[in-house]
Amino acid sequence: MDLKALFGLGEEERARRSSISDRLSKIDPSYFKEIYEQIYQRFSGVYSKTEIEKYNLIRVDSTIVADACTKLKEGIDQKSGKKLVKFSFSFDGILPSGVEVFTAQKYSSEESALPEAILKQVKKEEYHDNIYVIDRGLQSTRSMKEFDGQSVKFIIRSKDNRKFEEMESFLEPKKPLKWNDWEVLKDSKVKLYTGSPIQNQRGKVHFRQEKVETEFRLVVIKSQKTNKEFWFLTNEFQLSAKEISDYYRKRWDIEVFFRFLKQELNLSHLVSMNRNGIEVMVYMTMIAAMLLLIYKKSNNLG
Known part of the structure; x- marks a missing residue:
């Protein structure tokens, strides 16, 4: 992406990090969120039911990005004095279907972050056959009861x-x-x-x-x-014990997706230290990720 074109700079001008960070902090993240959701809705239909399994298996997990320079304005406090941002992703095995950005202290626990991320996605997909696959970070019986009460x-x-x-x-x-x-x-x-x-x-x-x-x-x-x-x-x-075991094993797909986001799309590098800017960047990253994954599928690149 040409940052000079994105931020309206001439060829002779330099795109300073501080300028980019300031601009990101003022952009409305809902614009990029809407683009991301439209792309997901349009292209998730390209994949067959065989490809997305008997059910839509939604792998849900979080990854964190730490502030290495202690300049993050809003984040989850650590004992070291540094702050971090938590991204809770939903991944259907092919495309990222949802993301929530958490900076409040209570979300340091997955017991708070994951139920909120899941229930927000459920509200977007009122009629679904999703099964949410979750690691040991969430153990709350109350959360499981709430999921069951909402047919999740x-x-x-x-x-x-x-x-x-x-x-x-x-x-x-x-x-x-x-x-x-x-x-x-x-x-x-x-x-x-x-x-x-x-x-x-x-x-x-x-x-x-x-x-x-x-x-x-x-x-x-x-x-x-x-x-x-x-x-x-x-x-x-209704599932067999083997199916439950096999479905859980597919949770590993989201770990591979995290590596892709961090290593290939540089999600672990915070360009903006402002929550607004961070939300803009994560949605831009998700859009780029989906376009790359769709390109790979359409060209049989694995």
Whole structure:
């Protein structure tokens, strides 16, 4: 992109970083957001149902960009004194379907960032068959209950040995379920527990475990090579245990996408230290990413 043309500079003028940063801080990011959403809606239809799997698998995760020069005006504080910006992306395996920019301190936790990013996308796609695939950063039973209440399907990798009550097992006795080097140890309908804050007479707060009445599904598989267990929680009861495992494995696609954004499109370099400018840059980066991915597909470049 010719920055001189973008910012209306003559050939003899130099595009200083400070000038670019100032200009970005004044551009309306909603303009670029609208362009990004229009491109996504138009070109996501190019891909067949076979290509986007039986369901739209939306991989959701966050990546952070740190301010190396301590000039970021608004960001999540770190112990080092530096600030960082969190980008929570939704990725359908082919194109980036959503992004949220977080700079407030509460979003340092994925328990705050990911549910907000997911529910904002759900509002944009009222009628969908999406399943949201999420890593261990989100473990809140309350968030899972909220997702289920809004008919948001999800597969979350759970922390091992979390507290639950088994309501029903879907495994047949004496018929072990295996594929390749994997064995299903548990496939059950369960109720989960969550911590409720209780304040004692001295004013101190502790948490009491309370059972949530919403029913979820717990799938536990074990690698026969490493003996490592993987726990998955979902509100999807129609898929097989193998499908749930296979769908979660596709979450790795978003990690590859993050590397593409940071290494090839330089997302990790903050041109602007202003939140407005950062939003403009992330939408411009997403537009560029989609155009590149669409070009690769149309030319069979992998």
